[in-house]
Amino acid sequence: MNLHLGNMAAGKRSIVTGYTRDSKNYRARLLAMGLTRDTSFTITPTN
Numbered sequence: 001m002n003l004h005l006g007n008m009a010a011g012k013r014s015i016v017t018g019y020t021r022d023s024k025n026y027r028a029r030l031l032a033m034g035l036t037r038d039t040s041f042t043i044t045p046t047n
Contacts, residue, residue, distance in 0.1 A: 005030075010045040 008014065016039045019027040035041060 005043070008043045010043050013040065013042045015040045 002020070003014065016030070016035050016037055018037060019030070
């Protein structure tokens, strides 16, 4: 199942499994945040 970060609920924990070919800019932003393949992360809300 592929999810976009913007569609994930706050508190959701997930693992990066890869990137789609048509998302070069999006991929670059995720890599800049350290979200490489097999990295786990949790979505936290901003106030």
